[in-house]
Amino acid sequence: MGKSRGKRFSRTEWSWILYDWANSVYATNIMAAIFPILYSQVAGSGSLGDHLYGYAVSLANLLVAALSPYLGAIADFRGMKKKLWMGFMLAGVIFTAMMGLVGSWQMMLLGFVISRIGFSGSCMFYDSFLTDVTTPDRMDKVSTWGFAMGYIGGSTIPFIISIGIMLLMKMSELSMRIAVLIVPVWWLVFSIPFIRNVRQVSYVDVPPAELGKAAWKNTVKTFRSILKNRAILFFLLAYFFYIDGVDTIISMATKYGNTLGLGQIGMILALLVTQIVAVPCSIFFGKKAESVGALKLITFSVMLYAFITVIGFAMGYLVDFHGTLGMTLEKAVGISQVLFWILATLVGTVQGGIQALSRSYFGKLIPPERSGEYYGFMDIFGKFACVIGPALYELFYGITGKACFGILSLILLFVAGLLFLTIGKKHFLKAEHS
Numbered sequence: 001m002g003k004s005r006g007k008r009f010s011r012t013e014w015s016w017i018l019y020d021w022a023n024s025v026y027a028t029n030i031m032a033a034i035f036p037i038l039y040s041q042v043a044g045s046g047s048l049g050d051h052l053y054g055y056a057v058s059l060a061n062l063l064v065a066a067l068s069p070y071l072g073a074i075a076d077f078r079g080m081k082k083k084l085w086m087g088f089m090l091a092g093v094i095f096t097a098m099m100g101l102v103g104s105w106q107m108m109l110l111g112f113v114i115s116r117i118g119f120s121g122s123c124m125f126y127d128s129f130l131t132d133v134t135t136p137d138r139m140d141k142v143s144t145w146g147f148a149m150g151y152i153g154g155s156t157i158p159f160i161i162s163i164g165i166m167l168l169m170k171m172s173e174l175s176m177r178i179a180v181l182i183v184p185v186w187w188l189v190f191s192i193p194f195i196r197n198v199r200q201v202s203y204v205d206v207p208p209a210e211l212g213k214a215a216w217k218n219t220v221k222t223f224r225s226i227l228k229n230r231a232i233l234f235f236l237l238a239y240f241f242y243i244d245g246v247d248t249i250i251s252m253a254t255k256y257g258n259t260l261g262l263g264q265i266g267m268i269l270a271l272l273v274t275q276i277v278a279v280p281c282s283i284f285f286g287k288k289a290e291s292v293g294a295l296k297l298i299t300f301s302v303m304l305y306a307f308i309t310v311i312g313f314a315m316g317y318l319v320d321f322h323g324t325l326g327m328t329l330e331k332a333v334g335i336s337q338v339l340f341w342i343l344a345t346l347v348g349t350v351q352g353g354i355q356a357l358s359r360s361y362f363g364k365l366i367p368p369e370r371s372g373e374y375y376g377f378m379d380i381f382g383k384f385a386c387v388i389g390p391a392l393y394e395l396f397y398g399i400t401g402k403a404c405f406g407i408l409s410l411i412l413l414f415v416a417g418l419l420f421l422t423i424g425k426k427h428f429l430k431a432e433h434s
Contacts, residue, residue, distance in 0.1 A: 013142050015197035016133040019126050020146040022190030023092075024154020026119045028275075029162055029183050030096060035112070038176040043105035056109050060116040065380045068124055072376025073218040075125055081132075081200040081372055085125035089191060092118025093184040100180035120379075126194075127359055128375040131368035132201040140294050143360035144286025147352035148279045155275040158186050202368040222373040231431035232365050232374070234424025239358055240381040241388075242302045242417030245410050246354060248389025249308065249347065256312065256407055257340060260319045261333055270344040277348030285353030294361040295428055299421050301354035306414040308346050309407060315339045316404025365431050389413060 009017065029035065036053070043049030075081040095115035099108050134142045162179035169175035204218070226232050253271065289297055315336040318325065322332035366374040389410055397406030 009142070009145070010134075012133045012197050012199075013138075015193035016126075016129060017142065017146045017149050018153075018190055019194045020150035021153030022187050022194070023089075023119060023123065023126075024150035025158045025183050025186045026092065026096065026115075026154070028155050028159045029179055030099075030112070030115070030119075033159065034162060034166075034176055034179045035099065038173065038180060039105065039108055039112070041173060041176075042103075042108060049105040049109065052109060053112075056113050057116070060113045060120070064117055064120040064124070067121075068376035068379040069219045069222070069373060070376070071121070072124065072128065072372035072374070072379075073222070075128060075372030075376075076204045076218070076370050078203040079200065081125055081128065081203070082198070085122055085129070086195070088118045088121035088125065089187075090118070091115070092122060093188045096187070097181060097184040100177045100183075124375055124379045125372070127378075128371040129198055129200070130360065130363050131366075131371040133198060136364050139360035139363050140289035140357060141286040143363075144282045144289070144353060144356040147356040148282035148286075151275050151278045151282065151352060153190065154186075156272070156279075158182050159272070159275070202371065204369055218370070218373060219376075222370065222377065226374075226377060229365075229431075231424060231427040232362075234420050234427055235362060235365060236378065236381050238417045238420035238424065239362075239378070240417075241413045241420065242305065242354070243358065243382055244389045245305055245309075245413035245417070246351065247382075248393065248410055248413070249305070249312070250351070253344075253347075256316070256403060260316055260336055260403065266337055266340070270341050273341070274344045274348040274351065277345055278352040281349045282352030282356055285350075285357060289357060289360075294357040294364075295421075295425070298354060298357050298361065299418065301350040301357075302414050302417050302421065304346065304350050305354075306411050306418075308343055309411045309414065311339055311343045311346070312410075313404050313408040315343070316402065316407060320402045320404055365428075 039053060040050055043053070071084060075084050092115045095111040095118065099111040099115065102108055102111065130139060130143060162182055165178055166172075166175040169178075226236065285297055318327075318332040318336050318339075319329070322329050325332070362374070362378055363371065392409040392412065393406040395406075396409040397403050400406075
């Protein structure tokens with residue numbers, strides 16, 4: 001079955017871990033750092049195409065979220081999980097390549113929507129394979145190593161290569177297209193171990209002719225089971241809120257820094273530090289979970305994120321109220337830049353750990369033969385969780401006219417997450433020992 005209870009990772013576990021190494025380059029080069037700049041240049045800043053970019057992101061997330069439970073239900077049937085993963089992975093690779101090759105912004109945008117669906121869908125099936133490649137007692141370790149390798153493979157090595165190429169070619173359009181084309185090559189090559197060695201072990205047996213009907217029935221059944229199972233329900237509710245806060249901090253960091261007038265190069269370097277710090281910290285979280293438990297570490301991470309929002313607030317408060325505090329704007333910005341580095345480092349210590357342990361802890365709460373369905377519902381909570389945080393930020397920013405109050409409002413998400421973790425604790429512990 002490819003499972004191993006020993007200290008070393010089995011070939012199957014390593015092959016699963018390496019897919020994080022393979023696909024994480026999409027998150028950095030395409031979603032966060034390089035493609036948005038390239039697309040803006042091609043479409044024209046402030047143009048119709050530029051404004052449609054945000055809607056394209058929402059559309060891709062909405063489609064994946066809406067289809068996740070049903071696709072997850074289909075994946076749980078014998079032989080289907082690997083086929084679905086492969087289809088979404090190849091769609092992501094092919095259409096990412098298209099984005100780097102075509103000239104029109106319309107085709108680039110189409111490629112972006114389909115590639116993002118491919119990326120998100122393949123990640124959902126990848127997560128659900130965790131119950132196939134290892135045992136419950138090793139899930140925390142395997143999952144955290146996956147995130148650690150993702151930070152090295154996707155978020156650091158190819159990102160640095162891309163930055164080097166762009167600097168050598170003086171940030172030309174061609175250099176950015178090369179950086180985009182690095183993504184599908186890296187993604188496909190390092191997916192080969194997963195293709196060769198990972199197999200679906202736990203599944204539901206059903207005749208192929210009844211696949212569609214059975215998948216729908218199982219989706220409804222799983223939804224009802226989640227409502228009845230207090231451990232899974234409270235964990236998903238907690239996850240919905242705290243992962244919203246995590247994602248919002250990741251996505252809004254540079255926007256917030258720009259609002260405060262912080263230097264772009266300094267912010268990019270600070271965010272690179274976040275990725276580097278996340279590597280050993282993700283591994284540490286997996287090892288520490290063996291002694292203190294994943295739930296305690298998740299709770300600690302949520303509390304630290306709440307503290308991070310306070311640091312973010314302090315950064316903005318110094319800039320927005322520097323006159324009242326009796327300091328010059330230059331001094332306030334200087335202190336805020338230091339605080340941004342502290343914030344980036346703190347985020348790096350828990351960013352990988354909280355995501356990896358959430359993935360593995362959820363895997364311990366659910367039936368392994370129906371992991372596709374349950375991870376499909378978890379994906380819904382993750383995708384729709386990207387809505388509240390940015391809206392809170394803009395609401396409080398708009399009401400007060402100060403960005404610092406926008407960032408401080410995110411603490412509400414972490415408080416809500418802690419509340420559901422606290423309420424569900426007895427149910428979590430009961431499920432762990434059942």
